[in-house]
Amino acid sequence: MRIEPLRSMAREARNRAREEFIKMLTGDTELNHESKWTAYKEKLQEMEKEGKLPSSLSDLDMEDKERLFRDHIKQFHREPPASHGDKANGGQKDSTSDRSDDDAKEPPRNYSDYRQEDRGRGRSKPKKNYKKNAFYELLQDLIKDPSMTWTDAREKLRKNERYHMCAEGFTAIERESMFSDHIESMLDKIGEELERLLDSMEDVTLSSSWEEVEEKLKGREGTFVQLSASRREQCFKKWRGDFIARTKESLQQKVSEEKAEAIRSMDLTDKESCCRFGGELQDITEWNQLGALGEEQRNEILIAILTDLQGNKKREREDKDEVEVEQKRLRPTEDAIQDKQEEQGEQEHS
Structure with a gap:
């Protein structure tokens, strides 16, 4: 992802x-x-x-x-x-009052500045x-x-x-x-540093609550202390979402490589069968990590993975079929060209 x-x-x-x-x-x-x-x-x-x-x-x-x-x-x-709409001057604002105090303190511009700007928007x-x-x-x-x-x-x-x-x-x-x-x-950069810190903390998992993580962060040094409490919590939620996405992607890759035969014949409309399939994944680290989400959510992720993998296999078969059809369509043309070449060769010999 x-x-x-x-x-x-x-x-x-x-x-x-x-x-x-x-x-x-x-x-x-x-x-x-x-x-x-x-x-x-x-x-x-x-x-x-x-x-x-x-x-x-x-x-x-x-x-x-x-x-x-x-x-x-x-x-x-x-x-x-x-400068903010005072009507002391009969409801009309002095044009100079619209300028910020930044503008007032800026050095005056000379004629060459305006001349350069007048050479067209393409250069300005x-x-x-x-x-x-x-x-x-x-x-x-x-x-x-x-x-x-x-x-x-x-x-x-x-x-x-x-x-x-x-x-x-x-x-x-x-x-x-x-x-x-x-x-x-x-x-954002400080938030990314906090996310990397969370990645390095082995005692922070998907089952950890923000309150628990906040307690673990106390006493640690880092730029993350410059973030507000609400922003730190947002970073944790974002890290958690990214971690789930990365874990799901890695799990899908391993399931595709190790369980290809089982997936090909699986009936995805049978939810119980799909959930039982999870029992075959106990030796995969990512599957166990997702267990912190609870069985229901983990099974939903598994069904989504299986659906995606079956869809990929179906598209691969369709692409292969299209190639074969195209090859068959072109074959008569190739045969005709070969026949013509043989005919020309015979005429030259005669």
Whole structure:
């Protein structure tokens, strides 16, 4: 089973959810420096009940939402009221108020910068991609703590001369989104380290509960301590699911190699017969490991394996039959060519 593509898809889904949530926060004109997370959380729950909350936000856990909310509220302590829809100027916003404090501190751009951008989107897009990569490299060099907020990270980044050069051309939301990607990437790597640690712990099995595993992890050193308790539990559940998938795949390979004859004639509609077949697998390690799931779930896995293997054998036979049919179809043509060649040979001799 290929695990990396699944991780990549999950990471992309979380990234899209973060961007969606940031846009929702930015567009909420009721938020101000006095807004509280508890009140906004109740609002989110109410929106979810009414079906008004985008479904994509389900990929974002409540801890991430709270972090993004608090980072958003902190911006009000730096920005003038007019930057969030203040009607003090007759309901019209000063165009400069829409710029983030990042933009305000960026060095002025000269004429050559604008002239280069005016040479076409075809060249500006690769340039932006180059800057995006440079911004990620800067984040990797300077931001090592996954618990750091965007507000604190931004203050640290501004002190580095590379920041203004890398950040130019990106909106405040885009910069924050790239920071969130970086944090998520760090957390994913730490999660992978935790999964490798669980793999190495012989006393952690499929029958282990999270509470038992958490107790075993106490006193151990590792980067996993930087993960929240809920995230560590998610990593354990993911490790358990991956372990079951790997064990099933290995079991299927061994059953295919060692029990091919028995599978070929087995009636899969007879569930009891399939379950009794499990008695012949007691010498296979993977079969015994899956015993921690309970007989019912283990037998379901076995039936799925047998169904898949019989399907593979059937497809192999069908492919072989198709080849034979094609060979028979072409044989008359080959015979005709041979006859013609023999006829030409006879004419040449005569």
